[in-house]
Amino acid sequence: MTIEPTRPRAVAKPWGSPWGSAVLEPWRHLGEAGDTVGEIWFERSSTAAPEPRLLLKLLFTTAALSIQVHPDDAFAQSMDLPCGKSEAWYILAAAEGARVALGLRRPLDAAALRAAAADGAIARLVAWRPVAAGEAIVVPAGTIHAIGAGLVVAEIQQRSDTTFRLFDHGRPRPLQIEQAVAAARPGPAEEQAAPVVLADGRTLLVADPHFILERIDLPPASLWQLRALQETWVLAIAGGARLGELDLVQGEALYLDRAQAVLRAGPQGLQALVAYPGPALNTDLLEPDGAQVITAASAQRTEAFP
Numbered sequence: 001m002t003i004e005p006t007r008p009r010a011v012a013k014p015w016g017s018p019w020g021s022a023v024l025e026p027w028r029h030l031g032e033a034g035d036t037v038g039e040i041w042f043e044r045s046s047t048a049a050p051e052p053r054l055l056l057k058l059l060f061t062t063a064a065l066s067i068q069v070h071p072d073d074a075f076a077q078s079m080d081l082p083c084g085k086s087e088a089w090y091i092l093a094a095a096e097g098a099r100v101a102l103g104l105r106r107p108l109d110a111a112a113l114r115a116a117a118a119d120g121a122i123a124r125l126v127a128w129r130p131v132a133a134g135e136a137i138v139v140p141a142g143t144i145h146a147i148g149a150g151l152v153v154a155e156i157q158q159r160s161d162t163t164f165r166l167f168d169h170g171r172p173r174p175l176q177i178e179q180a181v182a183a184a185r186p187g188p189a190e191e192q193a194a195p196v197v198l199a200d201g202r203t204l205l206v207a208d209p210h211f212i213l214e215r216i217d218l219p220p221a222s223l224w225q226l227r228a229l230q231e232t233w234v235l236a237i238a239g240g241a242r243l244g245e246l247d248l249v250q251g252e253a254l255y256l257d258r259a260q261a262v263l264r265a266g267p268q269g270l271q272a273l274v275a276y277p278g279p280a281l282n283t284d285l286l287e288p289d290g291a292q293v294i295t296a297a298s299a300q301r302t303e304a305f306p
Contacts, residue, residue, distance in 0.1 A: 002257040003244050006042040006056075006233075013038025014171055015063040015149070023060055023152065026251050036062070042233065042253045052159060053277050054211055056233045056253060058092075059153040065146050066168040067101065067122055071183040072141035076162060084141040087157035088206040088213050090273055091135045092237060095150030100137065101126035102145050103189025113186045117166040117177045127188065136205035136213065137192060142185040154235060156275040158210050202286050205273075212281060214274045218265040223289040226263045228256035232276040240266035248272070262289055 010031035016038025017023050019031050024040075031037045040058040044050075070085035077083075089100070105127050108116065116122040126144060131137070131151070139145050144166065147153060164180035165173065196204040198214070201224075206213040218224065218241070226234075226243060234243070235253040244261035248254055248270070263270075263286075276282060 001259040002255065003246060003259045003261055004045045004255050005246060006253045006255050007045050008252075009041045009043055010035070010037045011039040011041060011057075012036060013065075014173075015061055015065055017060040017062055021060075026249075027058075042235070042255075044255060052231050052255075054231065054233065054275060055155075055157050055159045056235060056275060057155050057157075058251075059147065059151070059155060061147055061149050061151045061153070064148045064169060066163075066165040066171075066173070067117075067126055067144065067146045068163050068165050069144050069180045069184045070139075070141050070160070070164070071162055071179075075141075075183050076160065079162075081160065081162060083158050083160055085158050085160040085162055086139065086141045086208055086210050087155055088136060088138045088208065088211065089147070090154040090205065090213070090215075090237075091131050091133050091137075091151065092154055093152040094132050097130070098150040099128045099130050099148045100146065100151075101128045101148070102137065102139065103127050103143055104187055107187035110181050110186070113166075113184065114177060114181050117175070117180070120167060122167045123169075136195065136215075138190075138206045138208055140190065140208070142183060143189050144180075144184050144186060145189075154237070154273055156206075156211055156213050156233070156273075198281075199286070200288075204281070207278065207281065209279045210277065212276055212278045214285070216270065216272050216274055216286060218263070218270040220265055220267050220269045222265045222269075224263040224265075225260060225287045225289045226256075227260045227282070227284045227286075228258065228276070229282050229284070230257060230276055232256040232259075232274065232282075235273045235275075236270060237273060238271035239268040241270040241272070242266070 016036035
């Protein structure tokens with residue numbers, strides 16, 4: 001049975017937020033002075049712990065990311081990599097006009113995709129759309145995509161850092177056009193499934209073969225039983241709670257594996273993302289523990305990631 005705090009690690013990116021910026025709170029102290037911190041990775045507390053199947057992280061964007069694609073499992077394994085990279089985003093905060101790109105406006109063949117990447121036309125061919133806080137977006141491997149500026153995003157993904165860039169807005173970083181063309185499904189993205197309310201306080205955001213992403217919304221001071229049947233990540237996005245013997249506060253994450261514990265929501269309630277490997281839904285994830293439970297819609301909320 002494992003219930004442990006995670007170890008946050010800052011990752012510098014050219015499109016990230018300046019080290020020490022208020023938008024990085026509570027992680028503004030991570031990284032090195034002069035860095036632009038683009039990501040916070042949540043790792044197991046011990047470096048000797050077995051490597052998880054999933055990676056949970058936060059992204060902070062002040063400029064658009066590259067237009068890119070990730071390989072699926074079969075393509076990755078053909079390169080002697082353990083797995084591909086499907087991912088999902090949950091929008092925590094979005095500036096006015098913030099947007100993401102998912103898929104292309106129209107199908108392209110390999111030659112047309114290669115040419116569009118080479119001359120920059122790909123930036124006009126991807127399907128950009130506005131986003132707002134509270135949206136969940138699944139990005140299956142092979143989907144051409146990008147994240148725009150002005151966003152704070154929680155991401156759950158297969159544990160891979162393999163990215164093939166098609167276009168990088170003139171930054172002096174290498175592109176991987178041939179690998180991207182080979183890995184991509186160059187057409188419109190799949191239709192996004194709507195969230196599904198599973199029970200009071202529990203909403204299914206994404207059901208992917210590689211991971212399940214849920215949001216839990218718990219009233220102040222309510223008691224629950226949380227059951228993790230396998231690797232499970234819990235990220236507080238508003239309010240706070242106590243899980244077993246550990247405190248959980250906004251912006252921090254806990255890791256569980258084959259564990260059951262009492263979860264007591266704090267005085268402002270708790271809103272959290274919960275992720276675990278798919279494809280099966282953990283129907284026993286959350287149950288009330290003798291407390292009066294009200295619906296998530298009427299629970300007291302706090303603003304997250306202003």
